[in-house]
Amino acid sequence: MKILMISPGWSKSSIWGHIWFKFPVISLPTLAAITPDHHEIRYVDDNIEPALIAADEDLVALTVMTPLAPRAYAIADFFRSHGKKVILGGVHPTFCPEEALQHADALVVGEGELSWPLALQDAEQGKLKTIYRAENLIESQKIPPPDRTILQNKKYFFTNLIQTTRGCPFDCEFCSVTSLYGGTYRVRPLEHIRQELDIIGKPGSFIFIVDDNIVGQSRYSQELFTVLKDYRYKWLSHASINLAFNDKLLRAAADSGCYGLFVGFESLNKDNLNLMGKKVNRIEYYQEAIARFHQVGIGVLGSFVLGYDHDQTGVFEEIFSFTVKTKLDGGLFTILTPYPGTKVRRRLEKQGRIISNDWSLYDMEHIVFRPTNMTVEQLYSGFKELTLSFHTVPTILKRLFMPTRSFQFFAPANFGFRNAWKKRFKNE
The missing domain is CATH 3.20.20.70 (Aldolase class I)
Incomplete structure (x- = not known):
């Protein structure tokens, strides 16, 4: 599958919408690291490049913090209106799953390293469930290093x-x-x-x-x-x-x-x-x-x-x-x-x-x-x-x-x- 990973952007009503020294979240590169090699990943940071552009990816995944939930939902709704399957994960969907499901086909709840691979497998087979919940915490020795290659050529101050x-x-x-x-x-x-x-x-x-x-x-x-x-x-x-x-x-x-x-x-x-x-x-x-x-x-x-x-x-x-x-x-x-x-x-x-x-x-x-x-x-x-x-x-x-x-x-x-x-x- 072709997968589009998106980090939602901050609005100008927040200090983080004006900070010039941009840096990425670490969650999406970490999930990219455990994504099987036969999938193709493209990464977009809505803080430094437009996210609301029609794409040819099969699956769109967004990580959602609470203050970014409205923007994440708008992005998710856009891609769903174009026929794309959307998965939301992160701290906000973990605590507000019923709300988040109104804007997604599936949620990755809890630590994504455990549930993301299961969601990918089902999505590939056309059998996507609504919630993939990590029932336990990942063992520390199994926490993967981030795949920083997806951050290349982005306008970050540092990665x-x-x-x-x-x-x-x-x-x-x-x-x-x-x-x-x-x-x-x-x-x-x-x-x-x-x-x-x-x-x-x-x-x-x-x-x-x-x-x-x-x-x-x-x-x-x-x-x-x-x-x-x-x-x-x-x-x-x-x-x-x-x-x-x-x-x-x-x-x-x-x-x-x-x-x-x-x-x-x-x-x-x-x-x-x-x-x-x-x-x-x-x-x-x-x-x-x-x-x-x-x-x-x-x-x-x-x-x-x-x-x-x-x-x-x-x-x-x-x-x-x-x-x-x-x-x-x-x-x-x-x-x-x-x-x-x-x-x-x-x-x-x-x-x-x-x-x-x-x-x-x-x-x-x-x-x-x-x-x-x-x-x-x-x-x-x-x-x-x-x-x-x-x-x-x-x-x-x-x-x-x-x-x-x-x-x-x-x-x-x-x-x-x-x-x-x-x-x-x-x-x-």
């Missing part, structure tokens, strides 16, 4: 993505990772990681390790950093804040080429952290944690969730002052978003506080619930002011005044986000 672990050991109520993986944490064999590192890029280039928490299992992380040290990559990833206080592991991360980490601080309010279930975070140690990362040359992209139940209107200035005081290298200030499948969605539904199920608004930049201690308008205006203030030129220079080795990533990233946010808000 050096690799996954070493899957899942997270924590159970934050706003996160869909635990809902998807059931609180499990799997590590890939180090020999498999070496095989990918041998081909992923040139020595000295940046790579992004797309793990949800690269230090979820300390012993494995230590061994992984030993492997990474053999290569001359500059790497970025996600990590929990407790890494800052494990001196041996922190030094190993830095020595292995870590230049930056996404760290979820989430809130400066203890009651909010308790409500989130963010047990690993201790506010009194935030400043020291950032200083420890900086001491070994690791920049920090800090994440904060706005609009939790104990947030009041002063939270925006409080966070801004904290980011300047600690010289935070980068920041993402996200509005609480109750994604399908999460604990926070169940809680807000029970409280009758969900005010919109327009999935295009579920991009962490729009408000789809009623806050408790401020109005919807106050939450949005505070989010907008905080985001723009953080990305003014004087603030960027003040935060990055003492250049470190991570400066080469965070300086252009800050100015890239500055330009994108200005366009995003101008687009309102």
